[in-house]
Amino acid sequence: MVFSADAITAPCAAGGSNALFCKNMATSLVRKTKLLSMVSSQLNSAACFRNIHCTAACLKNRAARIRVAKGDKPVTYEQAYHPHHIGHRKGWLSQHTSNLQGEDGAAERVVEDVFIRRFMYGTFHGCLADEVVIKRRGNLLLICAVMIQKLLPSKFYFLIGYTEELLSHFYKCPVKIEMQTVEEKVVYKYL
């Protein structure tokens, strides 16, 4: 990427260097390697562009892990086990077929999932006992949630009707919610 034609011609255009290596550039391999070193040194100089970091910092060692603390922090089963336990001690939170060979749309599914999780978190605020599980069966989008019995059942039903209708119209597919309630958050251990 760095060694694209733009990077090579840009210093030329910047006017700092001579037109000499523009001519010699195509001729020999030695010239090319010289060219590479020259370009990189030019890029590192202050007169050139700044380096940009194109990807987000992926702290793979710290994602989805709750660190062991004093021993008074309650943690659910889902939170207690780390991502390398997925498939061994944990299941998947999002189930769809886009990751199979020859299937596409994985990125769109991820974006939909993120939106749905935020939507559920906000709509049923303070009621979610655990992560929302999203399953896709054919056209149907099934949102499985475990809730704390914080609201009256009639209020739950109001929010269920609202969520189903709004998300159906948003994603143009039938959306159903399967809800289970528990008295309190189910604690697996204290970290």
Added chain:
Amino acid sequence: MASSCSQALRHHVCKSSRLLRVHLQKSWTNRSFEGAVCVSSSFALNSAADQQPAVSSPEEIVIPKKKTWSKEAVLQALASTVKRDPTASDYRFQDDPYLTPKTSSEFKLFSLSQESGRNAAKYFINTYPKYFQKDYAQPHIPCLMPDTLEAQIEEVSEAALIERIGMRKVKAAVDLYDQLLQAGTSVSLDVTNQLLDLICFYGDHDPAQENVPEQRNEETEDVQDEPQAKKGRAAKASDLLKATWKEKNNAERIFALLSEPNKHSYSALIRGMVKYGAYSKAFSTYTDLLNSRLKADMHMFNALITAAPEVKEKYNEKWELIVDLLKQMAEQKVRPNLLTLNAVLKALRRCGTVGKSQAFPVISEMKALSIDLSLASYTHLLAIFYKPGAPIQGQTDILQEVMNEVSGKSFTPQDPDDAQFFITAMRICLDTKDMEQAYRVHELLGVGENWRLLGNDFQQNIYYARFFSLLCMMENIDVMLKWYRDLVPSVYYPSSNVMRDLLQALDTDNRLDLIPQIWKDIKQLGHANRQNLVEELLTLMAREKHNQEVQESFAECALDIKKIYDTGDRGKVLLNWTAGSLSDLISVLLAAHRRQDAWDMLKLFKTHNRVPSEELLNKFLMCVKEGGEVNQAVELVQISAGFCLPGTPKLIQRVQQEFELTEQQRKMLSDLEIQSFNSE
């Protein structure tokens, strides 16, 4: 045999050795199946060889026709393997104990709150449609797109009028029409007819918009001249039903403006008038139609037949008018349809004895015109012959005949009155105490699509209430309980009357030991605060003596009931003690030898100002004697004297005889004796 076989085998092997080699070569790679393939191939060759002479002779090979399955065939086949789950609640609700409705009011509350959530979402979707325009679905799903509520075409033109008619905006359409006429553009007859249809269907006001919050309009309130009592309840759909045909409304005005109204316009006007109660006007419009020598159509005749019983008073006159209309229909060569038949039958319901004599001839004539009866026709037929509240005069055969006709068939909704069939039939079964027909009616509900014709939740409740009452009356307790466990509470939440019927059925069949279970169900259904029901329950428990474990369960139940009577945490009194209920409760506790609890309850007589009965105190004394508590016996006498009961002297005597008393107690008793003697 073996040699000939082997010879034949060799013969065939030689003949088709190439085939065999091919087989063997193929099987060489598959070592494990090698032997099997060889053997099978040899057998195949053998059998092929045997059949060879048969194939050579000409034989018809019939290739069956390819079956085409519908797209849902697999799903339907899977669905047919699953029956209704009697432990689950309605499909609308979530499968969770906290979220399952346990009483009928909860059922209604939850389903309505879910619906109102949907309406809230629809409001947002229609208010901000630009966020919902992106179409992911292939093929396009129109119902998931936001509704266009605002009319697009702004200019004053016929196309704009058509658009507003399509969007069912009555007032806007009428205004636009007036604007068009004022501007001088003529509107075509078709479009005017459509406008007339719209106005007459909605009775000249806009249909209730469900998503938009109710706005108090002066016009809608004028229309409601019904009594105020009904205003408290749902004021949305009932607005439309109670609306009457106003004197000078837009429909008539626009109709008058038409230079050449055709039969469609007349039809729309007449049907609107009949729908909204202007019956005599409808007939006068009809005479106008005849005078202008236009032909009427079927819908018009249906409407007029519906209106006929309203305009005449006597049964004969009503019938003559209907016959007249039918004759005119025949003259004008208009073919009647199912709705005509249903309208005639419905009118005959109001014709008393004439109805009974004329119903069957009408049906046979219609059948000759190859009109099939729908459930609504059967409903009207049953209603003609079985008037509610009238004594039954041996007419059970009609219900049976109707059930014979109808059993096993699946009906589609063709008439709005189809939904009345099941509750009418069940009412008749209840009145005639006919269990067999009731089972047939219930069976019909399970055929095909008939479950859709049971009606809304309210009608479903009525149907099941009648069915249950009949079961309680007629069937023995085991059958009754089987149905009870099947239907309650997944399909039906019984009312307190039905629970009383159930208790009486238990009583009749001597299964009072089931009372504690029924009490649990009563509590769950939310009927624990019904005075009558609880008192009846206590009476039934206290009446007879049962064996020990039953009495124990009764005592537990009684203590549970006592908790209901106690004041709730907010000081709200749910139930009031009566003398009878208190005595019953104490007797039940005594029968289970719960003396301490019974003693506590006795105190309640004083606090709630109720008077205990003599036999209760006698019973108590017997129990106390078993326990040997002398103090309690004396206190009992004091309580009795406190209430100035007439049985006090006898009680005193009994205590003096049966108990060993101390001096003090003896003195007290003799004082009381003198007191009671003096008071008499």
